[in-house]
Amino acid sequence: MKNQWIEFYSGIVTVKITGKGIERFINSLTRANLVIWNVKKCGTNTIIFKMKLSDVHELRKHKRNSDCKIRFLQRSGAPFLLKRLLRNSGFLIGAVGFILVIMILSNMVWGIEIKGAKPVTEHQIRKELTNMGIKVGKLQFYMDDVETIQRKLTNKIEELTWVGVELRGTTYHFQVVEKNQPKKPEVLSPRNLVAKKKAIIVKMFVENGKSQVKLHDRVVPGQLLISGSIGKEDKPKIVAAKGEILGETWYKTSVNLPLKSNFYVFNGQEKIKQSVSLGKLKIPVWGFGKIQYKEYEKETLEKNIRFLKWELPITYVFDTYREREKVTREYSREEAIEMAKNLAREDIKSLLSEEAKIKGEKVLHQSFENGKVKISIHFQVIENIAKAEPITQGDSE
Structure with missing residues (x-):
């Protein structure tokens, strides 16, 4: 039969028919559209065949009008398998419970290792990790990802230059670099300092090399500011030019700002839904019901589930729904001009270095x-308008 897998889910029984007139009995079953298969004749008055569990009631009706006897030899399929499982439910519950316990333990934190830190710094790191909720015995689903942990530690502990965070199995590994390590001296190759843009020089400080310009000089891109060639002309010494040349430069920017604009703001209301995701199947765990917010933004965070050292194709999903409100902002002409100026300043600052100042x-x-x-x-x-330009062999001759 082609659809035996389908019949397996509804249940299959093996039937033995004995008695006189079994051919007529089989014909009556066929006329009633009862599906039977694997029909085998065992002797003169015996036939064995398989049929669907749902048709057994109809089979009994036909038996009343015949002299045949019915005996059920075998029962197979999902309904009978489920009955056997329920009969041995203790073993089933124990096996499922064991797997769940192993899975939960595999997704807990069982170790925190910190390398490269002094005892005082290590104590401070462990204290900060506890405040962040990262401690032994806690589920990893409710912890920040490694990038967030790294950023928070670097921001909150001033003694850290860099901290590497890695989660291996059930253990967090932290590799620390502290700020008190001596800096390696900067090794500079022979070079000149030249202008990188048009400017008027307003301040000069030459640490190494020979100045080629003076205060209030107007310079153009590529013009030599500090030469790396010092000493006598017939016997020059090539060094790495070093210094700072501050110049007045000019920028132009344009801004278009609407007097009236609409935008969304969060009002602090949020709802979190938790679920287990397996492919396209999503099983809710926490946070049931519909989202009642008219306007909201959805943020999804997925955490992989592990079983011992293996990562399963199952994820624990946090869906955060944050309610937002539409706000209309309208400027007067004076306010719009001032806001446009502020936007222009921010635009210019994004193009400048931290040391640059708007005059x-x-x-x-x-x-x-x-x-x-x-x-x-x-x-x-x-x-600072100076940039380095290497001195080649041809330049020094």
Whole structure:
């Protein structure tokens, strides 16, 4: 029979029919559309065949109108297997419980190892880890990922230069580098310092090399500022030019800012749903019911589940729903101009180094069109304009 796997789930019985007129009995079953298969004749008055469990009741009806006797030889399929499992439910519960306990233990933290830290720093790290909820005996599902742990430790403990975090099985491994290690001296190859942009020099400090420009000189990109060639012209000595040349540079930026805009903000309300995911199948564990928020954002965090040292294709999923509200912000013309200036300053600062300073600014153009303020601003900036340029053999001759 082609669909024996389908019949397996509904149940299969092996039937033995004995008596006179078994051929007529089989024909009556066929006319009633009862499905039978593997029909075997054993002797003159005996036939054995298989049929669906759901048709047994109909078989008994046909038996009443015949002189045949029915005997059920074998029962197979899912319903009978389930009965046997329920009969031995103690073993089943024990096996399932054992697997669950092993799985839970495999996803707990059983060790925290810290290498490269002094005893005082190690104590501080362990204390901070406890505050973060990372301790022995806690499930890994409710802990931050290794990147977040690394970032939090680096931000909260000033003594750390770098900390590497790795989760191997049930143990967290921390590799620490502290700030009190001596810095390696910087080795510089022979070089000049040249201008990297147009500028007017406002401040100079030459530590090594020979200055080629003076205060208030206007320089262009590529112009030599500090030469790495010192000494006499006939016997020059090549060194690594070192120093700082501050110059006044110029930037221009344009900003378009709408007077009225809509955006979303979180109001602090959130709901967390937890589930176990196996492929496309998702089994809810915590946080049932529909999300009642009209507007919300969903954030999903997945944690892999392990069994002993193996990672299973099962994940524990945290779905966080945060309610948000739509807010309309409207500026007056004066507020819009001031906000546009602030945005322009932030735009310029993103292009500059931390040491650079904005000396002055001048609005070149401003207008109001289609509900927007359009503004162009010219900035004067003081920054280091020097960059290194290696000295080749041909340059030194």
